[in-house]
Amino acid sequence: MKERINRTVLLVVLAFLVAAPWVLPAIGFDYWLDILAEIIIWSLFAASVNLLFGYVGLLSFGQALFFGMGMFGVAIGIAKLGLGFWPALGFGMTVAIGTAAVAGALAVRLTWHYFAIITVVFSLIFYFLALSAKPLTGGDDGTSFSMPAMLEAGGFELSLTDPTVQYFFILSVAAAAYFLKYLIVKSPFGMALMAVRENDVRASLIGLNVYFLRWITFVIAGGFAGLAGCLFALFGRYASATYMFYHVSGEGVVWTIIGGAGTLFGPAVGTALLIVVREELSNIWEHYPILVGLVVILTVIFAPKGLMGFWNALLDRLAPAPADRASGGGRPNGAVDAAAVPAERRTGP
């Protein structure tokens, strides 16, 4: 029941995302296609925070480092090394994952506060390096480049300069990444990660290699953040050191927790909500971040499991799973059940 509702919602959202390049201009929201692309990219970044925090319980405040590595990998690859589209993307991913492998080997030796702090420190080191290596990175001003073609065959050329092509490229890459995340989370490997999150001592006693599991998750999460960085560089045609600052990492953490850490789509929900709020309110009220801060604090106090946690709890109450119904014989939830039955018919295919 709950699964069916969630699957229906997911299908509706996917259908909207695929139809967006035609739907949005038709209803007079042309420039929202770019915002939608941005939301998709940043939700990948939030997914990276979520993999670490939601599934192995490591709160990283330094994911912006790998975002920046992917970003600079692409920008420097194209602008300085003269790489083509795909090689630059590969270069960006290699740099991001390589950095994550080295940084992770050191960082996951620590847990908890220490882990959160060392990830900030690592990202700050590279932030300052990027600032001072002006000839290579352009420092604060950043590096911009012109977009190489994605595919050239005869007279035919496919390039991200076409907004629709760009949107579908970003959407399909992100969808593939989210599918990968789904596979990881549902696999025995994902179960092992959650065992580490819940109790690392027990996990090690049943024979799991806690250090390795944390490290490999750190590397995968670095890859997600790096991919988001690569896409963002391609999307904006530039890279800047400001995106490596810890405030960017902090935004990723906020999006994840608001949306719901440890859920597959929670981070995407949080990202979408806060970016839409930003886009809508920044025109109306200059000091809208006050509202964002309030939402963050209120969510943490009243819905610590985030919006997805809230949503799932709501679904559980309106339509308890069959197992709950069987076990909850004594509970006076008959009325709720009765209300749930027509709801099932309404949303059923």
Add this chain to the structure above:
Amino acid sequence: MELVVALALNGLVWGLIIALIALGLSIIFGLLDIINLAHGDFFMVGTVLTWFVLEATGNYWLAFLIVPLVGLVLGALVERSVIQPIRGTAALSIVATFGLSIIIQEVVRAGFGAAPKRILPPIEGTIPLFGIEYDYYRIFAAGVSIVAIFGFFVFLHRTKLGTWMRAVRFDRDTALAMGVPARTVYMVTFALGFAMASLGGAVAAPITTVDFQTGVDVLPFCFMAVIIGGLGNLPGTVAAAVLLAVTEGIVTSFTDPTVARIVSLCLMSAVLLARPHGLFTGATR
């Protein structure tokens, strides 16, 4: 050589101010288990309040009295409204204080403006020191910081409230059973942390600029001092702050400040990885 001496002295003064701010961060962490990402903004609030006091009264000395008092009240309010409901969940505290940081910065930007402003020090002039002419005010600032740090330790070890604070930190349940009002202690601790950061702001206002973003620069430095000194090790925090700032000052005299910052960050990673409980654990336990 003169440059090295001047920058090392600057580092010493700055280190003492940072020590004052970082002590607040350290007691909040040690007692409440809260990683306070808004702590740099508490400092920034101190500099901004100083500017307002100066605008309203024209008397700088009043700021040294009013700013920490306002900080105390603000700290108590923040503890009651934001910190109390989420105490004991370190991960959530990071997120909540990040939200708090956004709010504080934006409120200050709305009320004070986005343009950085400068404050003239209340005492002008220089005195000869180690072969250079050194600002009078900076020496005064170092003195105020030392007195405040010393006063804090006296408070912690010689008053009833200070003893309660140490008791709650040592063993909360036993302290509660002995009749220590733990909730009040938490509130006082947080308020005191805010007050110390804002006093640091009042002291540092003529040395830095008054800007809604200064907290962002100060925060990593305070965290470095707390970590290198050892989480919850208060004298260690003071020593680490001074050590870091002097090192950074001396390194700055050879290269540019960004490289100096990278050096101290690398130093901090090394300490975190090799001795996660701080440099001075052997000395205090």
